[in-house]
Amino acid sequence: MKPGTFAAFVAPSVVLMILFIAGPLVSVLVQSFYVTRQVFETTTVENCTPGFLAPVCTTEARSRPKQKPGGGVETETVFVGFEAYRLLLQPDAVAAAFAPGGGGFERLLTIDFYKALRFTLTFTLITLPLVIGLGLAIALAVDAAAKRLRGVLIFASLLPFIITPVIGALAIRWLFIGDGILTAALEAILQRDIALFAEGWTIEILMLFYRVWHVAPFAFVVFYAALQTVDQDTLESAIIDGASRTERLRYVVIPHLMPLIVFVALIHLMDSYRVFEEVIGFSSQAHRISLQWLTFSFLMPDETGNRSISRASASSMLTMVGIIILLIPLLMRTWRDHRRKR
């Protein structure tokens, strides 16, 4: 294909990606060094209260938002360097936390950014083996099930995957919240009062459960499709060699699935690093927040209607650094494959 034709085919897509992905990225980077704020001016106000003989007057200096000539509040955008990052990372507080008697990690995790980072990372790492394990187990089980049942099983498994994430999280929350049906069942079994939404760690377990429930079907479908292409000759020779069921799984099936396990793991790392909907669905912001939610909360207007764009930009940039670190191994592998092919 000639370069010109190639360009014609990809142009619309490339233009969209430059305008709406690369463009915003650059603007976020720039925004993170600037802050837009209201201009305040100091005025002296004289307040007089009626008094005997002469009114009692006090003068005080007040600062108030400067009004624009045409109405509205005047704003200015100033370069602040790494101020937004500093506000987010709070190096002073970190230093104080690790100073003797500062409280160490416990103190550190009260700062929003580290709280979000901690949750995002543990969330990603804990769900990863669970998703792969459960996905593989379902795939092997469905593969062993009767042919007539497989369609129904796949249909039932696809539902948790296809459902709107916020709605899926809500569905699970409604089963547990207050005296929800499953909380009541747990209380009956354990013979004690349970309030799952009062503490951070119980909510976190529910969030982990939701994510595994939501993503395991994806792993299942990928593994199941690959199971159909396992080399039957190798399996047969393994049987002739007297390999037991577990040995066949260990030495024939798993190696065959290995590239796909890596693939699912990578996709899962990327996706669960973006954890966000769980925080909304379980309303966990008082206890557990994620990096994406942190940015989201800066972007939502606060009580006065202001959005802290500058801080949102800084936290976006830091989130991005994380995803790039996650991606480096994948990119290096792709590059090696590409070079080998040429």
Add this chain to the structure above:
Amino acid sequence: MADTRTLAPPLALKLTIAAFLTVWVVVALFPLLWITVMSFRAPVDALAANPWTVLIGPATRRLSGGISPLALIIWLAVPVLAYRVAVRHGALAAGLMTPRWLGWIAATLIYSVLLAAMVWLAVPAFVRILEGVAGAIPGVSVLAEPWIGLTLDHYRAVWIQHEFYQNFFNSMIVTFGVVLISLTVGTLAGYGLARSGSNLAFWLLVIALVFRALPHSVLVTGYVPAFLGSRELLEPLWQAPVIGWFLSLFSPNAPSLYGQPLAIIIVLVSINQPFTIWMMRSFFQNIPSELDEAARVDGCSHFGAFVRVIMPVMWPGVITTGLFSFLLAYNDYLVTALLLDAQSQTMVPAISSFLNRDTRASDQIEAIAAAVSITAPLFLLVMVFQKQIVSGLTQGAVKG
């Protein structure tokens, strides 16, 4: 197979597998089924601690009537049967007319009318007759008595009183816009990338991969100030000599993009683009390049070959990619919550307004009814397109 007996699992393993699969199916379906049941019950029943109360709904029956098990079974069977009939005989009915697409339209119309008549007239009558017959037989009569509570109040409140249909329309506009545009753009790019082995194509794909991994909040942070200040940003375009005249045909002043579903479409299409081109590329790689090369030997241009030879065979890939675009647009919360206002909100972010309105007991059940309403189209989607979804998931994986 040499020896099928050694391959057949022993009984203990079989039982373990069966038990495991049963548990999984229950876990997979229970949350969704349970909230569906809850949405049809009065708050007292829906929030009861006893599962039996939720399933039967005694208070609901006292308040707003009930339905007999027989009728319930029939009403649940109707959509399944309707779907079966459509799948089995649809193609045949459509084939009765030429051209075929006209046949499809006619068949769909006639089928809808028939179905509506069935649902409004025939099925209720059938249910009543059956209930009458079953009620007369001792032993079976328990099936004909309306002892399962059922109420549609919450759905009525959500869709009529709280005007959820507006959110539904917004969702439809956004979703169909996204699917249409991202398929058009993505198909062209995917074809180009699949047929070009150049370094440039490789780097484009790598950059797209990085873009795909970006958290959406990063991009939205870039959009929010631009959207809020879009009137000032776009004003110079409207003042420009030729372009300004052209643009003023559509609106006299520069529009504010914030709160515009149409602006959201472009944003979601772009966010979706990296994924779309990867997926379409892997589909096109499966179409042998000899096919379009043959067309080119016969004197077609690249674009001509694409239209004449590739387009007729690419539909499975397009449908699958379209499904995933649909899901992305339909399920989005982050982008739509930040860039749309209350009037132009799509369904998913609109549900938070139901969650926040938590003063009466029925508010919670209304939120559940809204959630079930959002899930229903997805349920249909899986039912109709199960094969395509599975092939899409594995396609990306195999080529990944």
